[in-house]
Amino acid sequence: MNEQITDQQINSAGHLMIGGCDAVELAHQYGTPLVVYDVQQIRRQIRAFKHVFEENNVEYAVSYASKAFAAIAMYQVVAAEGGHTDVVSGGELYTAIKAGFPMANVSFHGNNKSREELEMAIDHHVGTIMIDNFHEIELLTDVLEERDVKVNVMLRITPGISAHTNKYIQTGQVDSKFGFDLQSGQADEALAKVLANPRMQMKGLHAHIGSQIFELAGFKGVAKKLVEVAAHWQEKFNYQASVINVGGGFGIRYVKDDTPLAPEEFVEAIIKAIKDEINKTNLMMPAIWIEPGRSIAGPAGYNLYTVGSRKAVPGLRPYVTVDGGMGDNIRPALYEAQYETVLASDPRANLVEHVRLAGKYCESGDILSQDQALPATKPGDVLAMLDTGAYGYSMASNYNRNPRPAVVFAEDGKAQVVIKRETYDDLIHLDEPYRQ
Template structure:
């Protein structure tokens, strides 16, 4: 049995369950490929994060990084659990608005927010704008004057700390498209510009060092660096930061060989580091914010696929093909990301072979797993890929003009569609006919 599946997730028939729902029944009812979330796991992780702050007696916010998975239903669950959210586009903001999410708990991130996006944020009274560059400070200043409005802001800085992670998801190093550089004095200059503008209410500073991080050192380092910057700003400019936002990036377990700390253990270390360093200064203890995304939804998500064709070549690893692939989970092709996959009908089944788990898309690189241990399989079997809840559906595409899958929330033995499966008609509804000019 896969180490990532608990006995409680196997029902009396021996089938894998998600949120108390039989995966074979889910596949039959909704079709495959199918994305399923165990809502209780989402709720539980948010509560675990909140509990570690409350145990440490500090003011805080758990701000869900919704780029990991954004949907009306997801924002509604986050709202019910008392979380904040961060958004990075007009689309994510619009989805949060449609979900009825409290706008005062929304932070708007991004390194190239458009005039229209900032105007939308102002008019919908978004809680915080996370300022990323000088162009944005000027643009926001113009819009606030135009709208006769004020807004809370934080400055994103690049702390000069590189996380030990994939180079494509490192964001804290000096050479990054994100944030104000410390070493060159950009961060200080940004602070001066914001403090000089009465329409911008400077609330704190933010950094994010990367994603899928397994080591404490990077988080402890960025926590220490942010306090040092806050202390410098108080001494140099008389500004007391109310919030220190350390971002997210807490690593999760994707395959059996992964052994990360529990996400809340990272947060406990961050809190203790900030408390220790603040105690060595004249600063008032600030609120501590985190922005987890993957660690909230990643382990809660599953992709269900139906086995189709098989290709066996003597001396080579066989290909077992499923009815999804890079269109619903591009991470294996993009990052060489790895996942574990089990037979939904019997996760206990003895493993018989190592295969390449291939997708149906017309690309040689559409391989979901280069080396997946599986029991014997046949066409029609349902496979469950584990821990797919982050950056799977949110990065999905219509490549080869394939419809994107449905998304189902499962909780307490009940399931519901929260994103409908796209139809073939959906694929062409934005197309317009060509008219020749004679």
């Protein structure tokens, strides 16, 4: 029996419910592969983060890290809950603009923003530019002078803290492509340049130590480090940071062996650590910003697949193949990420075998799960993979010229398509014939 499925998520027919909708019916109505989000779960997590700050009487921003999943509908839900958002590309920014997201509550991240992206951000009055490197200071200065405007900025620093996480998603260590290094004096040099620039209004400092982190130590460490840097900047530059942004990376449960804290417990510890360190200084208490992405989108998402072929080899785990795979969820192939999968028509059915859950893509590495316990399955059964809401659709591809799936939002028993399923015509709409 899967411990992640509650009694409230099973209807009278014994089927899995997502946002009050029958998962089997969703698969039949919208086709598979299908990505489904429980919108109330998204709302609940944003509200839980906000509640922690408000209980602690701290100024804050809960800024959704939209690289986890960016869509017009997602930005609209975040905005409705009073959240901020951070974007990392012109494409994410454009989507937020089209969603009507309040631009004052947008932060623009990225380690190689183009001039065109910075121009778009400035022209649409993005709230804060997160400056990542010296080249960006020069580029942004040119844009601001050309348009004769000012903008709020923050400096991203690398605090020298390596989170206990996959090496590909560690970002806070000294040897990182992101941010200004502390030890070499880069951060001080960057601050001096920004403070000397009348078009840049310096709000504070930012760090992000990684993703899918289960331990408090890294967050406590970065909180302490950022306050130390803020105190140093006050002493050396007479600059008082109004914001300390600790990033995101709060881990979620994917499989039963994962034992993360509730995401809001990380925030509670961060607030306490910052308050404790501030009390040792003569700094004013800054606002605290967080940038959760996975912890908001991940648990709310499900991938629905239809079972197809099966390959059984004596002495080996059988392959059970579904109609999606690495094109809609590349994380297992990329990170060896693990998920749990249930039979949508009976999520508490007795588990009778361990299989390799394989995708349909022409790639030996297209395995969604190397060891998935399942009940007996047959072609046509609908499987639901849990906690797929972060970095699944956002990293989706058209490999093998397969269309990307539809995305459905389910809430209070009603479902609506928020991203249409791609068609074959969509796949070729940018192609041009070869002319000799």
